[in-house]
Amino acid sequence: MAEFTEQLIAWRRAFHQAPECAHTEVETTQRLRKILQDHEINILETPLETGLIAEIGQGDTFIAVRSDIDALPIIEQTGLAYASNNNGVMHACGHDMHMAAILGTAIRLKEREQQLSGCVRFIFQAAEEVSQGADAVVQTGVLDGAKAIIGFHNDPTLPVGTWCAKTGYMTSNVDRFKIDVTGVGAHAAMPQDGVDPHIILSHLMSGLQTIVSRNVAPYDEAVVTIGQVHSGDTWNVIPSRGMIEGTVRTLTPEVCDLIEMRMQQLCEGAAIQYQASVVLDYQRLTDGVNNDDTLQSMAWQVAEETGYEVQVQPRAQMIGEDFASYQQVAPVHFAMIGSNSEYPLHHPQYNPDEAMLDKAPDYFVNFVERLFEQEI
Ligand SMILES: [Zn+2]
Ligand SMILES: [Zn+2]
Structure with a gap:
């Protein structure tokens, strides 16, 4: 596995070992801040108590990429060497995987910052599991004027290397x-x-x-x-x-x-x-996450070019995802990316396949670059 992916896996395991529930993600935020600052990525001043917004690039056009950061009040039963040290709290929804993937995206894009024809804001969002974090980010105004806001959830029912989305409602x-x-x-x-x-x-x-x-x-x-x-x-x-x-x-x-x-x-x-x-x-x-038509066709192409096996989600899943709040300020796109776990999301033995981290940053890097090139 590539050295870069190994690094993302190490960060993911560190997040996994120190999970924090909604609104209490203090250590998680510090860890994110440290990694971003070590890579000379700028962090915006906001009134957010947990979570943060990082920024790279320059110019008026901006794209936002989102990862959620909170864990769940679940007693972990995976038996993994890097299982939760915070008893009764577990990253059972894979938001630790999301953070690693979006950190990878930020670092990759930082390396080619001079060539970017716009700016990218990375939302590391608190309190998704209680449907409050996305609204708090929207209220700060940092996303006003965004050209598009993109994100994903890992999907344990899909094999690694699979990307799945649809136009219109993804969630309910x-x-x-x-x-x-x-x-x-x-x-x-x-x-x-x-x-x-x-x-x-x-x-x-x-x-x-x-x-x-x-x-x-x-x-x-x-x-x-x-x-x-x-x-x-x-x-x-x-x-x-x-x-x-x-x-x-x-x-x-x-x-x-x-x-x-x-x-x-x-x-x-x-x-x-x-x-x-x-x-x-x-x-x-x-609200349900409502994928923009143009972004869906663009994302589909990007996923194929990144080497994903592309699937069209046949219908909306009747689950909630507070990513929907972002569609108040800009067109959005949300995809499911295969993480292949025997156990479902929110299960005490949930154990996503870290090989997912190999391609996910490339997908977001390619998607951001395509968004700067094309009108939507
Ligand atoms: Zn969840
Ligand atoms: Zn989740």
């Missing part, structure tokens, strides 16, 4: 809902004196499952999943309250609006039917 809108039900508590033997939240919760649970099956058109994709239900403490008491919490995944604002409206109607209907208080709290957390 992610919403979170919570329904609080307040009835009247009573003795279990005297239901006539109470309003039983269990009956209302079970009514809502089956009602919510009719939204996708009966209200959303069969050709529109949507998911309604209840993640938790809580009520009651013991066998002989009717409790006074209960709650349901879950997530909605959609690919268009229209379907999202439809689902929220139907949830609201079901809650209002249940409140009247059972004479209880049923309150819906519906939050829209993250």
Whole structure:
């Protein structure tokens, strides 16, 4: 393996060994800063508490390349020599791989800085796993005027050497809902004196499952999943309250609006039917990543030229990715790059193949250079 790749692997392992969860990526940021400064790469002053923005090149045109940097609250079970030293925290989404790949890109582009016909900003973004980091970067204004913002996620379901993307939605809108039900508590033997939240919760649970099956058109994709239900403490008491919490995944604002409206109607209907208080709290957390058409065809060509086996992603994945926030300021492109792991993302034994780091920096270097050459 090339010496440069060996260096990226060493950095990746150092990140892997010292994972930090969202908003606490202090050491990770210091490590990134040190590597970038050792390569004479400029770091911008920003109000970001963790994560950083680095810059190379000159001129008004600028492209941004993004890596996320945070880990997850998972107890690592890989048994690797460089497993997490931070008990209960693990780089189980491969953001350590992302950092190494984008550091490699920055260093490669720095070597040919004089030939670049523009400027490149490298976003090392905190707090992706809680969908807050990308918005924080956008709010600093450092991306205003960017020509394009590009990024990737490693994909353990694809072999190393495979690149996969599509035009339009790559990932879905992610919403979170919570329904609080307040009835009247009573003795279990005297239901006539109470309003039983269990009956209302079970009514809502089956009602919510009719939204996708009966209200959303069969050709529109949507998911309604209840993640938790809580009520009651013991066998002989009717409790006074209960709650349901879950997530909605959609690919268009229209379907999202439809689902929220139907949830609201079901809650209002249940409140009247059972004479209880049923309150819906519906939050829209993250938009779907929506790949620009021109960038997709450009990225496809670049991936082929970089030697990737190119696949077109057949449909959006119903997962969240806060990279979507960047499309507020510029056209975006997001790809999946094969990292071939037996275990999926967010698994305690997740172990991506580091050979991914061989080609990934070349892809981004080539993509940036193409973006400076071509209009979009
Ligand atoms: Zn993740
Ligand atoms: Zn991730």
